Amino acid sequence: RELRAKGWGIANHSYFHKGKSYGTVPEILTPEEIRADLFWSQALYAAESGVAQAPTHFVYPNGYLGYADYLKDYGLISGSLVGGKGGIELNGGKTDLRFLSRNYLDEGHWTGPWAKGDPMAGFPKGGPKAGDIVIDFTHKMNPDPASPNQQRWKERLETIARNFGGQFWSAPAGEIVNYSVAARAAKAQLKPGGLKVTVPDGLPGTALTVRLEGLPAATQIPVPTGGALYRKEGTAW
Numbered sequence: 001r002e003l004r005a006k007g008w009g010i011a012n013h014s015y016f017h018k019g020k021s022y023g024t025v026p027e028i029l030t031p032e033e034i035r036a037d038l039f040w041s042q043a044l045y046a047a048e049s050g051v052a053q054a055p056t057h058f059v060y061p062n063g064y065l066g067y068a069d070y071l072k073d074y075g076l077i078s079g080s081l082v083g084g085k086g087g088i089e090l091n092g093g094k095t096d097l098r099f100l101s102r103n104y105l106d107e108g109h110w111t112g113p114w115a116k117g118d119p120m121a122g123f124p125k126g127g128p129k130a131g132d133i134v135i136d137f138t139h140k141m142n143p144d145p146a147s148p149n150q151q152r153w154k155e156r157l158e159t160i161a162r163n164f165g166g167q168f169w170s171a172p173a174g175e176i177v178n179y180s181v182a183a184r185a186a187k188a189q190l191k192p193g194g195l196k197v198t199v200p201d202g203l204p205g206t207a208l209t210v211r212l213e214g215l216p217a218a219t220q221i222p223v224p225t226g227g228a229l230y231r232k233e234g235t236a237w
Contacts, residue, residue: 001050009172015041019064057174078177091131102137119155
C-alpha cells in the first residue's frame with residue numbers, strides 16, 4: 001500500500017514462486033497448480049492493495065512460461081521475461097503481450113558477457129521508436145552512491161532523460177501496456193456540445209489522452225472530472 005501511494009506499480013510474480021523448465025530437475029506444474037497460484041496471488045494483491053485492484057502485469061517466476069496460457073483468465077494481460085520470444089512493439093498490436101523482453105540489470109549479469117558493464121545495455125541505439133516499450137529490471141541496486149552499479153544507473157537514467165525526456169514515458173510496465181491496449185480499442189464520438197470516449201468492458205482501467213485540433217479560440221472546454229486539460233492555441237489535450 002505504501003508503494004502504491006508513492007506511485008509505484010505492482011506486478012504479479014506468483015504466490016508460490018514455483019515452476020522451472022531448466023536445470024537437472026525441471027519443475028513442471030500442472031494446470032491445477034498454475035490456476036491455484038494465479039487465483040490466490042491475484043486475490044491477495046487485490047485485497048492488500050488498498051484500492052481492491054489486482055495487477056495486470058505478470059513477471060514469470062524462474063522464467064517459467066507455463067503460466068502464459070492462463071494469464072488472461074485472471075485479469076493479467078501482459079507478462080515479461082529475460083530473453084525468450086521477446087517483443088517491444090505495442091502500437092501495431094503484433095507483439096504477444098505475454099512475452100515482453102526485459103533488460104536484466106542485476107550487477108553480476110550487467111557486468112557479464114551480455115553487457116560488459118555498458119550503462120546503456122539493451123537500450124535501443126538512437127532511442128526507441130514510437131510505440132516501443134523498454135523494460136529495465138533488477139532485483140536490487142547497490143545502496144552506495146559511489147559504487148559502479150549506482151554510477152551506471154545514474155548515467156543510464158540521465159542519458160535517457162537528457163536525450164529522450166520529451167518523448168519517453170517512464171512508468172510501470174503494466175501501466176504502459178494498459179494504456180496502449182485501451183487506446184487501440186477506444187472509440188471516440190464527437191458531436192456539437194460534447195465528446196464521448198468509450199472503452200470495451202473487460203479491459204483494465206486507465207487514463208487516456210485525447211487530442212482535439214482546429215478548435216476556435218472562443219470554444220470553452222471543461223476540465224474532465226479527475227483529469228487535466230492542456231491547451232495551446234487551437235489544440236487541446
